[in-house]
Amino acid sequence: MAMDSTNGECSSPTASAVGLLPLFGSSRPPPQAESLEEKLRRVSEENRRLAPALDAILSADRSNHPRALATSPPAQQQGNAALTTQAATGVVVTAEPRHKVRTVRARAEPADADANHLKDGYHWRKYGQKVTRDNPYPRAYFRCAYAPSCPVKKKVQRSADDNLMLVATYEGEHNHEQHAQSEYSYINDASTTSQQQQPQAGGSSSSTLPCSIISINSLGRTITLGLADQRRPGSSSNAEAAAVVVGEIVTPELRKVLVDELASLLKNDPEFIESLATAVADRVMERIPAAGHIL
DNA sequence: CGCTTTTGACCGGCGC
DNA sequence: GCGCCGGTCAAAAGCG
Numbered sequence: 001m002a003m004d005s006t007n008g009e010c011s012s013p014t015a016s017a018v019g020l021l022p023l024f025g026s027s028r029p030p031p032q033a034e035s036l037e038e039k040l041r042r043v044s045e046e047n048r049r050l051a052p053a054l055d056a057i058l059s060a061d062r063s064n065h066p067r068a069l070a071t072s073p074p075a076q077q078q079g080n081a082a083l084t085t086q087a088a089t090g091v092v093v094t095a096e097p098r099h100k101v102r103t104v105r106a107r108a109e110p111a112d113a114d115a116n117h118l119k120d121g122y123h124w125r126k127y128g129q130k131v132t133r134d135n136p137y138p139r140a141y142f143r144c145a146y147a148p149s150c151p152v153k154k155k156v157q158r159s160a161d162d163n164l165m166l167v168a169t170y171e172g173e174h175n176h177e178q179h180a181q182s183e184y185s186y187i188n189d190a191s192t193t194s195q196q197q198q199p200q201a202g203g204s205s206s207s208t209l210p211c212s213i214i215s216i217n218s219l220g221r222t223i224t225l226g227l228a229d230q231r232r233p234g235s236s237s238n239a240e241a242a243a244v245v246v247g248e249i250v251t252p253e254l255r256k257v258l259v260d261e262l263a264s265l266l267k268n269d270p271e272f273i274e275s276l277a278t279a280v281a282d283r284v285m286e287r288i289p290a291a292g293h294i295l
Numbered sequence: 296c297g298c299t300t301t302t303g304a305c306c307g308g309c310g311c
Numbered sequence: 312g313c314g315c316c317g318g319t320c321a322a323a324a325g326c327g
Contacts, residue, residue: 125298125299125300126299126300126301127300127318127319127320127321128301128302128318128319128320129300129301129302130316130317130318130319132316132317133315133316133317139317139318141318141319155318
C-alpha cells in the first residue's frame, strides 16, 4: 500500500486512491455563484472525501496491530512501497513492519544545511560515518543513546539527487519513551518535496508557515500531517492545501498534537465552516419535513 | 571531566 | 581466494 502526495497536490489520483486524503478540492466555483443543488452536490462530494479520512483515522486509532496499513513486501528489497507516505512538505515515511525497517525522507532545514541529522524525538549517538559508493554524501550511523538496552539504529544520508533531502533509515523499535523535551516534529519547507522540486518561494523559511508540521514517531509505523504551502498560487484555503495521513498513532500526546493541528486548520478555513453549516442546515431541514406547511 | 563526535582501521558478507 | 563495499569499532579530538 502506498500513499503519495506532493506539495499539496492532494487531488492526485494516487493520493485519493490509497488514502492520502484530499480534504478539499481545488477547482470550485465561488460559493455565491452556487445554486442549492450545487451546494448539496459539493457537500456530498466532500462527505465522500472525508469518509476515507475518518476511516483511516479510526482504523489507525482502534488497531493495535501494526500491519493495519502495511501489507506489502519490503520496500527496500523489492522496490515496492511497503508503507510510504509523502506529505506536502516533502517528508516520506516508508515503513517495513516485518523487518522493523523504516525509511524517512525529510527536507533539511536551510539553516541546518550542513547537518546530517534528523530530529525525531529520540536521543542518538553517532558511531560512524561512511562514504558509500552510490552517493557522494557521507552516511552517518547512529545508535539510540539508550543502547544497548535499546537496539534501534538509524542511518542518515543526504540524497544524491537533492542534497537538501535527508534520508534516514531506522532499524528496530525503541523500547522506551521519547525524550521529555524531544522534538518529534519536522518543521520543513512546505514548498519542496522529495520527488518534485518546487521553486522556493523567495527563499523564505519554514518558520513562517503555520501548521507546517510533520510528525513522525518512530515507534509508530507512519504518522504524517502535512500542510502545503499556503502561499501557493491557487491555493485558496488552508484546508484545500492540506493532506493528512495517519497510520498508527502510538502516543496519546502525539495523537493530540495531530488532532489539534487538524482541528485548528479546519476551524480557520471559511470554506469548511460554510460547508459544515450547509450540511447542518440540510440535516435540520430533513428533520423538519412539514415546516413548509406550517408557513 | 565526562560525554559526544570524528575518522581511520577493521570485519564480515557477497559477487566474481 | 580476492576484492569490493557496507557496517562497526575504538582511539583521539572536541566541547560544554
